[in-house]
Amino acid sequence: MTTAIHKAPAAAWNPDPVREVAERLKGLDGPLLPILHAINEQFGYVDERALPIIADMLNLTRAEVQGVVSFYHDFRRAPAGRHVVKVCRAEACQSMGAERLIGELEKSFGVTLGETSTDGRVTLEAVYCLGNCALSPAALIDGKLFGRLDAAKAQAQVSK
Amino acid sequence: MTQLIYVPDDAAALSVGAEDVAQAIAAEIARRGLDAKLIRTGSRGLLWLEPLVEFASPKGRIGYGSVNVADVPALFEDPAHSGSLGLVEEIPYLKNQQRLTFARCGITDPLSLQEYESHGGLKGLRRALEMTGTDIIEQVVDSGLRGRGGAGFPTGIKWRTVAAAMAEQKYIVCNADEGDSGTFADRMLMEGDPFLLIEGMIIAGIAVGATKGFVYIRSEYPHAIAKMNRAIAIAREDGVLGSAVLGGGKCFDMEIRIGAGAYICGEETSLLESLEGRRGQVRPKPPLPAIEGLFGKPTVINNVLSLAAVPTILAEGAAFYRDFGMGRSRGTMPVQLAGNVRRGGLIERAFGLSLREIIEEYGGGTASGRPVRAVQVGGPLGSYWPSHLFDTPFDYETFAEKSGMIGHGGVVVFDDTVNMAKQARFALEFCAIESCGKCTPCRIGSTRGAETLDKIMQGENVAGNTALVRDLCEVLRDGSLCALGGLTPMPVLSALDHFPEDFAGKTLAAAE
Ligand SMILES: Cc1cc2nc3c(=O)[nH]c(=O)nc-3n(C[C@H](O)[C@H](O)[C@H](O)COP(=O)(O)O)c2cc1C
Ligand code: SF4
Ligand code: FES
Numbered sequence: 001m002t003t004a005i006h007k008a009p010a011a012a013w014n015p016d017p018v019r020e021v022a023e024r025l026k027g028l029d030g031p032l033l034p035i036l037h038a039i040n041e042q043f044g045y046v047d048e049r050a051l052p053i054i055a056d057m058l059n060l061t062r063a064e065v066q067g068v069v070s071f072y073h074d075f076r077r078a079p080a081g082r083h084v085v086k087v088c089r090a091e092a093c094q095s096m097g098a099e100r101l102i103g104e105l106e107k108s109f110g111v112t113l114g115e116t117s118t119d120g121r122v123t124l125e126a127v128y129c130l131g132n133c134a135l136s137p138a139a140l141i142d143g144k145l146f147g148r149l150d151a152a153k154a155q156a157q158v159s160k
Numbered sequence: 161m162t163q164l165i166y167v168p169d170d171a172a173a174l175s176v177g178a179e180d181v182a183q184a185i186a187a188e189i190a191r192r193g194l195d196a197k198l199i200r201t202g203s204r205g206l207l208w209l210e211p212l213v214e215f216a217s218p219k220g221r222i223g224y225g226s227v228n229v230a231d232v233p234a235l236f237e238d239p240a241h242s243g244s245l246g247l248v249e250e251i252p253y254l255k256n257q258q259r260l261t262f263a264r265c266g267i268t269d270p271l272s273l274q275e276y277e278s279h280g281g282l283k284g285l286r287r288a289l290e291m292t293g294t295d296i297i298e299q300v301v302d303s304g305l306r307g308r309g310g311a312g313f314p315t316g317i318k319w320r321t322v323a324a325a326m327a328e329q330k331y332i333v334c335n336a337d338e339g340d341s342g343t344f345a346d347r348m349l350m351e352g353d354p355f356l357l358i359e360g361m362i363i364a365g366i367a368v369g370a371t372k373g374f375v376y377i378r379s380e381y382p383h384a385i386a387k388m389n390r391a392i393a394i395a396r397e398d399g400v401l402g403s404a405v406l407g408g409g410k411c412f413d414m415e416i417r418i419g420a421g422a423y424i425c426g427e428e429t430s431l432l433e434s435l436e437g438r439r440g441q442v443r444p445k446p447p448l449p450a451i452e453g454l455f456g457k458p459t460v461i462n463n464v465l466s467l468a469a470v471p472t473i474l475a476e477g478a479a480f481y482r483d484f485g486m487g488r489s490r491g492t493m494p495v496q497l498a499g500n501v502r503r504g505g506l507i508e509r510a511f512g513l514s515l516r517e518i519i520e521e522y523g524g525g526t527a528s529g530r531p532v533r534a535v536q537v538g539g540p541l542g543s544y545w546p547s548h549l550f551d552t553p554f555d556y557e558t559f560a561e562k563s564g565m566i567g568h569g570g571v572v573v574f575d576d577t578v579n580m581a582k583q584a585r586f587a588l589e590f591c592a593i594e595s596c597g598k599c600t601p602c603r604i605g606s607t608r609g610a611e612t613l614d615k616i617m618q619g620e621n622v623a624g625n626t627a628l629v630r631d632l633c634e635v636l637r638d639g640s641l642c643a644l645g646g647l648t649p650m651p652v653l654s655a656l657d658h659f660p661e662d663f664a665g666k667t668l669a670a671a672e
Contacts, residue, residue: 029455030436033417033418033434033435037379064438067439068437068439071440071441072421072440073420074379074419090341090540090590091572092341093341095499095574095575095578096499096500127380128423128594129342131171131338133498133504133570134207134208134498134501135176135207135208136498138175143382145174145175145383147172147175147176
């Protein structure tokens with residue numbers, strides 16, 4: 001989920017929490033997305049090695065699980081930076097200068113949209129609407145929603 | 161008497177500092193030792209005024225707009241003067257609305273079932289519990305309610321199909337994927353009056369014989385997800401949900417499911433795939449979800465606003481609801497005014513309001529102070545409108561006649577610095593990013609289209625490339641399984657048709 005915040009480097013790989021999560025949620029109707037969300041949140045991403053475990057526990061093929069993980073923008077394949085800035089580049093935010101803001105953020109974080117800075121400090125990503133379109137431009141910074149955002153405010157938030 | 165003070169706990173209000181303001185108010189109350197109580201509400205939808213703080217008074221609630229932490233002490237020193245907006249209910253933007261669905265939003269504590277009831281909540285459900293399923297459905301049909309998610313299909317007719325289907329299990333699925341840029345009404349409602357959606361879903365369940373509901377909420381809405389989860393827990397605890405709805409013989413329960421960042425999952429069959437734990441790929445219709453929906457069972461799938469309109473229809477009667485509106489667009493529409501606009505927010509009015517009234521009278525023109533050049537209505541698949549069409553009334557049929565759609569009711573304003581060729585390019589880029597991958601024109605043609613627009617913007621064979629884009633739009637329209645590919649031509653062609661000067665090949669240089 002978008003609320004995942006990862007201050008510490010991702011914990012070393014350990015299959016046990018994956019099994020625990022899958023065990024706990026597999027009784028739901030349609031359990032795969034809830035399981036992937038829980039893992040994405042707990043680890044900060046969905047590790048390759050989690051896929052066969054989940055597949056096995058849900059009686060799916062590994063390819064099926066892989067296909068689901070790759071379909072959805074939320075599921076990360078690698079850990080994110082310590083701060084995640086998801087900036088809206090949909091139409092309402094465009095009308096209030098989202099493209100300019102993205103350019104400024106790229107500069108001030110030293111990163112290209114869609115990537116993590118080399119020091120692992122910030123991941124900058126595009127999203128398409130956060131439901132804050134009357135207070136554009138908007139972004140989610142470490143899971144917190146901001147409206148009427150400018151580069152200085154975003155920088156201050158990430159420096160906290 | 162205890163002084164009541166209200167601060168919204170709505171994601172938009174929080175995004176501009178409402179939490180800090182609420183904390184400062186709590187601290188000020190403590191510091192002054194006042195007999196005062198802070199209540200967190202949803203938002204009134206006067207979003208340009210957020211954080212909007214309200215003080216109860218014998219005449220009504222007095223509002224203070226755009227409050228920041230530094231303003232807080234002054235609110236207590238001279239409540240009558242310091243930046244007061246006067247009575248909130250008298251602010252023209254709000255006073256000139258017809259709030260049926262959003263009647264309580266911003267007024268009550270969203271998680272107080274007691275307040276919900278004392279402000280008219282559960283009346284519709286109580287009526288429904290005394291009626292047959294068929295009678296409930298006929299009320300909804302008679303009200304004229306049409307789907308607020310985009311397609312505008314009559315809600316009652318859909319329910320009839322599900323009611324008539326024979327199955328031991330049926331489902332109610334609420335579509336809260338709200339992916340359209342410029343829209344936020346579903347979010348505001350789930351955060352500001354979640355019991356209304358719950359009530360609407362229970363009524364739908366009773367009407368068609370479904371005992372289980374799911375709300376599919378996009379992951380971009382963490383605050384709404386949290387509120388809905390808490391509201392469901394409270395409703396369960398108080399016997400509104402569960403094996404004996406309001407102590408009677410009906411049973412209904414529901415849960416929240418979270419999307420994973422895919423616009424296409426707002427399309428109903430893709431949403432069902434996603435709920436079942438698969439890639440959100442669109443299913444061919446038939447079979448209709450009403451006959452073979454979630455887990456192959458008959459399923460009602462409706463937008464948040466469609467379901468949230470139902471309690472009012474049951475409580476006040478079909479005729480009451482139907483009396484609002486024009487033509488075949490009955491009832492009220494929560495219009496969401498967004499983008500480059502001075503007063504953005506939620507405007508719930510009977511159908512028939514003109515775009516000009518929305519943009520000028522409510523919106524007050526652009527935020528930048530420059531002239532309005534274009535508005536996009538109905539989300540990323542909706543048309544761009546030029547100012548000479550602003551007298552068009554908000555009505556499904558009139559919009560369709562002018563090659564537009566009202567969709568989920570989003571209106572996004574652009575000033576005269578907008579480059580419409582870029583907007584057309586973005587529509588195609590968005591289609592490429594969000595395509596589920598089933599149809600070739602949508603998956604690949606969209607990227608070709610974006611590249612062709614780049615060429616046009618660079619002045620390369622403008623006439624030939626423009627013809628190519630138009631051809632591609634035809635292919636998209638005719639060769640797509642769903643409206644993502646099928647309607648992407650709307651923003652592209654409307655930009656081309658209404659703003660041809662931006663496609664003359666020099667726009668890039670001119671804008672930069
Ligand atoms: C690409 C695409 C995205 C959609 N997104 C949404 C959405 O976010 N919310 C919604 O309620 N309907 C959305 N719809 C419409 C749904 O397919 C469906 O018509 C709607 O959920 C039915 O509910 P209603 O009759 O109450 O409107 C979308 C359709 C398409 C083609
Ligand atoms: S039009 Fe696009 S999104 Fe719709 S089914 Fe085809 S490929 Fe999928
Ligand atoms: S378009 Fe950016 S928040 Fe909706």
